[in-house]
Amino acid sequence: MDEKRETLIRLAAERLLFDLSEEECRILSKEAAELEDSMEEAAKIEGLDDYEPMFFPFECESAALREDEPVAPLSLEEALSNAGETVEGMIRVPKVVER
Amino acid sequence: MNYLDLSIKEIHAALVERKVTPLDLAKEAIRRAKDSGDNCFEIILEEQALAFASSLIEPEQDNLLWGIPYVAKDNLSTKGIPTTASSEVLSGYVPLFNATVIARLKEKKAVLIGKTTLDELAMGGMGMSGHLGKTFNPYDPTHERIIGGSSCGSATAVASGIVPFALGSDTGDSTRKPAAYGGILGVKPTWGRISRYGLIPFAPSLDAIGYFTRYSIDAAILLDALAGKDAQDASSSDAPFGHYADSCLTPLAAPRILLLDDIIEAVRDETIRQKLKEAEEALKKQGAILTHARFGEDLLAAIRPTYIILSGAEVCSLDANLDGIKFGLHGKGQTYESAMKDARTRGISSLTKRRFVLGSYSLLGEKRDALYLRALKLRRKLVTRTLELLSGQDAILTPSALTIAPKFDAAHADLSEKDKAADNHLTLANFAGLPSITLPLGYSNGMPFGVDFMGHAFEEEKLFAIAHSFEKIVGICGEYAGFRKEKHGI
Secondary structure (H helix, E strand, O other): OOHHHHHHHHHHHHHOOOOOOHHHHHHHHHHHHHHHHHHHHHOOOOOHHHOOOOOOOOOOOOOOOOOOOOOOOOOHHHHHOOOOOEEOOEEOOOOOOOO | OOHHHOOHHHHHHHHHOOOOOHHHHHHHHHHHHHHOOOOOEEEEOHHHHHHHHHHOOOOOOOOOOOOOEEEEEOOEOOOOOOOOOOOHHHOOOOOOOOOHHHHHHHHOOOEEEEEEOOOHHHOOOOOOOOOOOOOEOOOOOOOOEEOOOOOHHHHHHHHOOOOOEEEEEEOOOOOHHHHHHHOOEEEEOOOOOEOOOOEOOOOOOOOEEEEEEOOHHHHHHHHHHHEOOOOOOOOOOOOOOOOHHHHOOOOOOOOEEEEEHHHHOOOOOHHHHHHHHHHHHHHHHOOOEEEEEOOOHHHHHHHHHHHHHHHHHHHHHHHHHOOOOOOOOOOOOOOHHHHHHHHHHHHOOHHHHHHHHHHHHHHOOOOOHHHHHHHHHHHHHHHHHHHHHHOOOOEEEEEOOOOOOOEHHHOOOOOOOHHHHHHHOOHHHHHHOOOEEEEEEEEEOOEEEEEEEEOOOOOHHHHHHHHHHHHHHHOOOOOEOOEOHHHHOO
16 A cells, blocks of 8 residues: 555545544545546646636526525524533533643 | 326326325325335335325415425435434434425425435435445345435335435436436436525535436426525526426427437447437437537546545535534544544444545645646536537437446445446536436336436526427336336336
8 A cells, every 4th residue: 555645545534533444544545546547647638737627517696685584593492402412501512621 | 007106297187176185195105105125215204294285175276286295315404304314424413494495395285205315415326325225226126236326215216106206416416327227307407596505515516406207297397396596595596497397398399419429339238229229210200400429538537536526525625514513423522523533433434434535635735736626627628528519409418327227236336436437427417517307218127227418507498398308209208116108008
């Protein structure tokens, strides 16, 4: 396995907050290598570099602003209904500041 | 024959004439759903559906969807009903609002009878990565063949006659490929034509809400109900939309249709090739003006890697909210990051995780130019080529897939898949935001296959008109697994 690629794969996974098994890392290294080969091949397409990057199919031509409409906000009970752990009307999370 | 086997328009006529009630239809759909052994449901909403159907007493003559049962892919938010996108990471999540498409169908008084399985978070094409396991092709009682994904459950529900229509979503070909493998219609409208508010996103620059039906007229009826601007979705278009159900009945005079030879030549199944030839001849006889062209094999080969990179890059930033804290699977850990890592690692399957990681890898500083930036340029190049070919034409015709539905053990979960260059062409409609519709074309060894028409942005009227004429040529529309017209002498 290409060690540099493996290091980058683990970095990419870490940025996503995923743990990777050895097996997952091995498969991903192979897939990433093949993906890079395919993109190297695609780079030979004539004139490719002259094309601007394309992020969306086309511009959203929405000129009008919508009217303001009053809506009822979520109740506290609703807002907390999907949280894993709550305390005193708030979502409980692990401590982020050490004492 | 049961009323549920008819087109929406025919069922509506029976409802208006009080030959059948919404409750009768809902009961029959739920019975069929429960009898299905194809693993296409996340949840069957028996109690809610029967209660709602019972409340529908006075038929609404001008509302074709009144009392019609349907199902929705489980990546569409449903208020008060669990929505998992077939991922453990969303287990226990109950949305507090309805997706706009669900709300619009509720206004129309269509009856939601269940939520359907999908490839986890809609990230797959084989219908086997969801947390409930494989969803099966109803045409194969041995359960060896895929229906395809990611909208596997919705496709199977329509292809097995449970409901006349089903909602799905389409990022790469996730309604059209399963439609082809299931012998039904799959519609991906123009990007922005249908509001995506409430869709659990995969790749927003590619995502569209799509749907399945058994008749082209039903597909047009659905777009009449679902199209239009939505203040909740800034990307939804305010481009005018037509009365599709009326306009599709008028055939286009001499439609101009382009056939892509490099995709047709890649078809491996002789019966599919033969049926394509027959369809071409029949279209000519009907006055269609047909042209042949090649897309370019080097460009076709670039579709798959471009898609993997762009969709992966988009999903890895979007799904950062799957943190195991605010909703879904509850993560455990001493720190916020470790709790999040716990939920994401436990809650997301290995295959899906790999797609995320490849997206993240493509965005790393040392890979960004060679992968992500190049993929963005390739997207432009592929779209430019597509629009060049479409120019002066009403539609581009291709086989929807090169084969009948493959067996699970032959459908590799290899994300590189270099050998299937010509089998990813339906994704061009996602890159370009174009509407695309797959229709049934025939059967090979008892398994269905389909054909696809891709048209100009916001010109769904033309596609539906072409589809309506085409399904008359083919003569098998309305069929589903276990219900073949020739067996019923139709």
